[in-house]
Structures are given as structure tokens and as C-alpha cells.
Amino acid sequence: MQINVIKIGGNVIDVEEKLQGFLKSFAALEGPKVLVHGGGKIATRMAADLGIETKMVEGRRITDAPMRDVVTMVYGGLVNKNIVARLQSLGCNAVGLTGADGGAILSIKRPVKTIDYGYVGDIVEVRSSWIQKLLLDGVNPVFAPLTYSKEGEILNTNADTQASAVAKSLAGEAEVNLIYCFEKRGVLLDAENNDSVIPVLNSEAYAKYREQGVIYAGMIPKLDNAFEAVRSGVRKVIICEADDILQAVRGQAGTTIE
């Protein structure tokens, strides 16, 4: 079995036409597929509307109890159900889940070292056998970036990390492609120039570009997750623009991670 695990980021979800373009191309992708979505931008806005300030440390949200309630509502409710309804109307049989549903993704609350991240989960185990069963039934799981702990907490988990964990867990049994979709055409030599896509990126070049400041901010944790997936047996890892999935799986768009 070949499985595509796709991650879509908050900058695309936030823009109506971009989201629709992405969902059309996701729906058109043949074969079993899993979607993991983010939505950080929307959570930040909703929190601000409620008078709750957002604090990020190294790209991770400090999730105290009020923020946990916001992300649960925004990721598990608003964003997830909106995506599922649209996929259904595009003829794609999607089921919206958090990592707590079906015990799909177990995590532990991140231990407090110098920083207390609050209700943030580090993934311990993915119940890939259940995800595979859904896929065999023709159902496409759509995961919100939320996981659960043995203690019964709902925990906020970075969507890039969750997509990588899901892809790695399925890689034991199937040929898995992991595709990170965002608003740019791939990893770029100049982040402001969409015509500067780096077609193939290996870890040596990554280290060099990072040092030179060519790759920075949110692209660093994304690429760390991407290389980790490659090392763990995921067959192909690609970073591409949201509506380029079909070309990207054929190697005709985006950046392939080696």
C-alpha cells in the first residue's frame, strides 16, 4: 500500500481561496491519504479576540489552561470541521479527528525544564493499525494538532511534528510519502523569491543554508521534522506549495528532502 501523509499550514488555511485550492488538489490525489492541519494563526487571532495573549518559544506555543481551551476549540472544532465539510463536498470521504479520538496519538505533557510550555504534548505513540484500518475502509483521516495523555489531558502538539510522527508510524507497513504544504513553492534560496526553489536538499546543504541565514524561522523545525522522517524510513519527503501536491508527488514541484 502507498500512503500520502499531507500537512497543511495555518498561513494557507487562513486564506479562503488558498484553502479551497489546496483542498481541491488534496481531494484529487488518488489512493489512501491522511491530512494533518495546523491553524496557529487562527488560534492566535481567536485568543486575542478573547483577550488572551499568545507567547511562542522557538515556534512552540506556551499553552496555559485558557490557551488550551482556545486551541481545542479552534483546531478540534472550527478548523477541523470546516475542512472535513469542504472535503465531503469535493467527493473526498474525510473523518475529522484529534489524536485523542480512537486513541490515535498518545503523548506526554512536556516536562518543565527551563520553560513551562503548559499543555503541550510530545508524541509517544501513534496507533497506526487503526489509521490503516480507516484507510482500508476508504476513509481519509483529517487530524487536528491535538493529542492526549494517559492522565486524560488534551495536549497541543505542533502540526509539523504530528505529521512526521504519523508518517513514520505508517512507514513500517507501507510506502509513505510525507508532503508539507505551505504558501511558498518550496524551500527557497531567497525566501521572498518564489522562483528560487531548491529542488533537492540534503542534510549537508541544509546545515550550510542554516548557517548562512538562507533557511530560518518556521522552516527550521519543519526541516528538522522532514529529515527525521527520511531517517525513519519515510520513502519521500517533499515541501511544496499547497495546490502543487499532484506535481510534487511526481517530482515536478517543490523541494525533495534527501
Ligand SMILES: Nc1ncnc2c1ncn2[C@@H]1O[C@H](COP(=O)(O)OP(=O)(O)O)[C@@H](O)[C@H]1O
Ligand atoms: N529558505 C526558505 N524558504 C521558504 N520559506 C522560508 C525559508 N526560510 C524561512 N522561511 C519561512 O518559513 C515559513 C514556513 O514556516 P511556518 O510559518 O512554520 O509554516 P507553516 O505554518 O505553514 O507550517 C515561511 O512562511 C517563510 O517565512
Ligand SMILES: CC(=O)N[C@@H](CCC(=O)OP(=O)(O)O)C(=O)O
Ligand atoms: C505546540 C504548538 O506550538 N502547537 C501549534 C499547533 C498548530 C500548528 O502547528 O499550526 P501551523 O502549522 O499553522 O503553525 C500551535 O499552537 O501553534
